[in-house]
Amino acid sequence: MRKFLLLCACILLSVSAAVTAFAGDGSWDRVKKEGKLGIGLDDSFPPMGYRQADGKLVGFDIDAAEEVGKRLGIKIEWQPTAWAGVIHSLNAGKFDCIWNGMTITEERAKEVAFTKPYIMDGQIAIVNFKDKRFKGLKDLKNYKAGTQKGSSGLEAVKKLGSAPTELKEYEDYPKALLDLEAGRIEVVVVDNVTGRDMIAKRPGKFRILPGMISKEPFGVAFRKNDKDLREKVQQTLDKMVKDGTMTKISRKWFAEDITNPKKF
Template sequence: MKKIVGLFSCLLLIACAVSAFAAGDGSFKRVKSQGVLTIGLDDAFPPMGYRTDKGELVGFDIDAAEEVGKRLGIKIKWQPTAWDGVIHSLNSKKFDCIWNGMTITDERKKEVAFTKPYKMDGQVAVVRFGEKQFKKLADLKNAKIGVQKGSSAVEAVKKLPAAPVEVREYEDNPKALLDLESKRIDSVVIDDATGRDFIAKRPGKFMILPGNITKEPFGVAFRKDDVELRQAVQKQLDAMVKDGTMGKISKKWFGEDITNPKKWK
């Protein structure tokens, strides 16, 4: 009798597990029923996501996410947040994902689940235009360097050929670049896409030192439990790469298609 009861209990547990697996985690169903995907971002991160002079939110990530929303039949709601605590805010359920040029790192993967990389980026060093003291990355050993708090630049500085004399953390990149222009610091370590965007918009003010400090893949971050939601977004991203939509968005913001993984090697 005990064996029969034990066998029955075992079969019941298996049935429950199979049922739970079949039901899924419900994350995409939840978002689909609400009709809204809420995305956390730093809205001062050009050209990935930033505000125009009129307050309009634009950028590469904005266009890509809006296209995914259209294909999924849901609206996109953007939730600006401080980048320093963005992962905590995601896991506190203040939004559904982080889509804002977030670098995929082993440390971050302990806390969130990423899509496959959709862009390859890297950290570079920006200096004032015509700078003579700092001509290469190794020269920054005598520099005061600015970085955005909570960004990949914080770790990238540690990978410079020589340690700088000082590293200052800023709330956002524009404030760091303002201090660079005012000669309060000597360089800003920043991701390549954003650095080039600033330089293009303010010609004759800044330039990038030769060479990348790091090579960094960008991904969309989700809570680890929201597997189905991440998979739904990934499916659309894959389709957009295949049909050329991501390439068109890339050319709009970068002048070339930088979303093709074959070019990242």
């Protein structure tokens, strides 16, 4: 009898372990039950996510996330937060994910779980539209450059074949572009999506040198334990890439498709 009871106990433990293994972590079930997905972002990052003059939140990430919410049958709840502490806020449970043009890095991947890249961003070089000296990145010689203080542009400049004779650091990119237009510098190193957005708003003033100095993939960040939720969003994004929805959103904001994984 003891052996029989012991055998039954072992079987029950095995079944319980198997059920637990396939039960998932409950993160998607929680969001589905609540009917909303909380997303943290810096709402001043055009064209990924920013406020219009009337206060409406718009941008590439806004359109993409809202479409995911529509397909999953849940509401998207945007939660603006200070970018410096956005990962801490995520892990503290203030929202469910970060969807805001966040570059996937090894350092960040230690703290959060990223989706696959949904955009391949990178650092580019912008010159004055009328400046004919530079046709490509290899032509950058004896030039003064500028970029934003604390940005990835500082590291990108080091990857150029020829170092600038002078590198100015600005509080923001618009100030760098003002100096570029005035001829005080000759090149601005900036991330692709931001640079293209600024150029589009001032046609005929600047142009982008062909090619990228570096590549920086964007991903949606989740808490490490929320594997079910991350996978659900990933599956939806994959479908949006396959059916052309991501291409459509990309062309709306960038006038080209920068969401095709085959081109990453």
